[in-house]
Amino acid sequence: MSELTDLTIAEAGRRLQERSVSSLELVEACLARIEETEAALHAYARVLADSAREEARIADRELAAGRWRGPLHGVPVAVKDLCYIRGVEAEAGSRAMAGFVPDHDATIVVRLREAGAPILGKTVTHEFAYGQNIPPTRNPWDLAMYPGGSSAGSGVATAVGSTFAAIGTDTGGSIRVPGSINGIVGLKPTYGLVSRYGVVPLSGSLDHAGPMTRTVEDCAIFLQAVAGYDPRDSGSAERPVTDFRHGLESGIQGARLGLDHRYFLGSGVMDAVASAFETAIEVLRGLGAEIVEVRIPELDLSTVVGLTILQSEASAYHKEVLRTRLDDFEVGTRLMLEFGQLIPGTQYVKALGARTVIADAMRRSFEVHRLDALVSPTLPIPTVLREQSVGDFLGGGGERVDLSGLLKHGICGNVTGVPALTQPCGFDEDRHPIGLQLFGRPFGEADLFRLAHAYEAATPWHTMRPQAEKYLAA
């Protein structure tokens, strides 16, 4: 990484304000980094160099004129290739979308433009964010391993500094999984906080869009720019947006953190993950937090409930394209979309009812135990071999991994709608990052940022980057 691309958003924003660096210099530094890394890592589906330079020049003129839009003004970012940018091909990682050019920006892109952030390009996603194919993106920590998904490109580009931050989307963990695997911060916001208008849907009632950054403060800055009510998104929450950096530095003395040991640390959790997580818990205790053992048995059903909703909604959305362009889908995506047609409507309705029961159980646990957050490892394992990362439709066979194991820790956040943040908390013996996950109260993102920022300030993990020689020589 160059000195410039290693800056946090907060640092870059301050330097832009004091005019010790220009937005164009930041964009050029990221483009140089893209040039250096893309041959090996394939994080970008499309680089928008010319428009990013033009947006940077506009930001520089505004900053010179004293028209400061906020801490993201002039800081280059990237968006997942599910988000519409007017006039730019949106392929969502699928041949079935090849050649589609939207005539409008996604709301999230509009808000990034309003914040003055140049957009470097669109990052690679699994096909339609379904997580059923192997994306071309490589894991910068270990090229043989899965880079996470579906927001694979956003996670990798943020980790290696070919962007300062990126938009990801999360339907069952797709921000937090690549966040954890790439050793960065990722937030699935509360359902309804960030608009999905102009973002290709996977499952309308489980989809979320959110930031992927290198620090917690950057995550708060990014969220501030993109959060807020949007009448064009039927799931959008009509409520005021709070200051997400409020109280960021005020520590966690007396915070009560719930841990459902049985659900999150039961079978399937690798020793390296359990060990890094237990160490993180000790750090949090040392900072003044109290760890409270809780039991939420309803979480056991969150994977089957979430998948029933996801598969039904995804198949409904893609129904017509499945009939007309069946051969354009990757095999795994095609099977999942075909399968969703088989789920009875009565089960979909039952799953929606069960979702409410699971969300109520989560709420009761927060209330009864007076919790500030729930904590867990983000994933039960650090990552898997790249070839093992495709869905195992028959279960248990060969060397493939049952991806429902990767969903278990994450999809309960989508089912309940609560905010969930991942941040790095260590490595396994092969130097694959491990993530710590915090679940908060709905619209309690500022509390999550306060907790995560205190942990980050007490640990070195967020400063560690993948070693360039591991991927630049490839």
Place this chain on the structure above:
Amino acid sequence: MKQPAAGEIVQPFYRLIGLRLASEDLPILTEMLERHMEAFRAVEEMETAPSLTFRADWE
């Protein structure tokens, strides 16, 4: 009456809804359906109220 096996249902169902399938998909879809039905049994046993909209708010 004997319960039909998933395999006896899947192919006619897709024909009924007019979805052309690759022949190699049928046995996989049949097994996926059997596994789903098994996993969903626990949800069927839950007491739930109808709830067709979802809001994350706890207020």
